[in-house]
Amino acid sequence: MRWHRPRTWPRDWLLLAGYWAASRLVMLALLRQGHGDIAGEVHVLYQRWDGRLRDGTFPVGDVAWQYPPGAAMVMIAPGLLPLLTYLQGFVLLMLASDAVVGLALVRAAHRGVGRSLGGAWIWVLGLPLLLSLPYARYDVLVTGIAVLALLALAGRPRLGGVLAGLAAVIKVWPVLTVLGTPRGRTTRETWLALTAAAGVLLLVLAAGFRGAFDFLFAQQERGVEIESMGGAVLHAARVLGWPGEVRHQYGSFEFVGPYVSSVALASVLLTVVAFGWLLLWRVRARRWTDATPYDAALAAVLLFTATSRVISPQYLIWLIGLAAVCLTVGRTTQRPVAVLLLLVAALTTVDYPLFFGAVLNSSWQGVAVLGLRNLLLLAAALLSCARLWRATVPRRSARPAPVP
Secondary structure, eight states: OOOOOOOSSHHHHHHHHHHHHHHHHHHHHHHHGGGGGGIIIIIIIIHOOOOOHTHHHHHHHTTOOSTTHHHHHHGGGGGGGGTHHHHHHHHHHHHHHHHHHHHHHHHHSSTTTTBBHHHHHHHHHHGGGGGGGGSTTTHHHHHHHHHHHHHHHHHOHHHHHHHHHHHHHHHSGGGGTTTTOOTTTTHHHHHHHHHHHHHHHHHHHHSSSSSSSTTHHHHTTEEEEESSHHHHHHHHHTTTTTOEEEEEEEEEEEEEEEEEEEEEHHHHHHHHHHHHHHHHHHHHHHOOOTTTTHHHHHHHHHHHHTSOOOOOOTTHHHHHHHHHHTTOOOTOOOOHHHHHHHHHHHOOOOOOOITHHHTTTTOOOHHHHHHHHHHHHHHHHHHHHHHHHHHSSTTTSOOOOOOO
């Protein structure tokens, strides 16, 4: 096989490339059609923020700005591309990120024995299930950096840490991708590289822009978003007569009314419990394989997604990307989780944009779709954690294996 001669490429590569090209053309066509103006967040919010950032200040006082300082680099980048509108430049960046992820997963599948092209297929098949949404949000780019970070961990842990640190400054969740690194030198190098890269980038952005950390104050007033686990509970209560209502605030649709603050507090407490479980797993884990860092990353992000006060449709992009990395390794424990996530992605599209009006009104159709989506997401999180635990934590009666 020679890279510069497509005739020598394996047939499954050509099939994968053909499906990627065809499906992405459909996604771009759907975006151009503009069902529900799904790209409105880009050419209204993002472009407005780009103007503020070019003046040297973060969107201070804008409650919709809830992103870490590194997001400024993403907001500015589309406007720097010549001959393109802001929206065209943004979509081009997301399309390029999508292609890079696919190529990285294909390359990872051919690193050695026990590798699989299943990860590339999960990515190529999973993203179109969200229709045009992946190209109308910047999560594909962040997921791409996180995927590259995970794939680099095995041979170049410092590079993996630097990439994870960069992604974490853009959108916090990629910090969880290094949770499953093997104990010892690999963990030290990875975590130190992540901390150093994130710290340097934060200092540079804080020095170059005013109000770099204003997003922290916008986040603290967030309520319960209507598509979250807590939101599904409030939907059911609304059907049974609860007097709460839906209001657009802090950049999303949230519930307001009696007991909403209690549901929000319960979500935060569940997130704390999830973090405690992850720490316990880290302490108890003794068996590491080449799949363990990937499996742990998926389990961690699934837990934090499922317990969050906000579950936006684009969060599925993160999960599909992490599941794809898991499936590049034959010894992964997450194959059934990846299948569940494809179902969750499909139901998420039924929820938004197809049935979103029904969800806003808490009609039985909307509540049923959202409830089923959230149950499958919760099942995926619990199954992921259970399989990770069984694969890495020895039973009490068994003699612990040596730590690699």
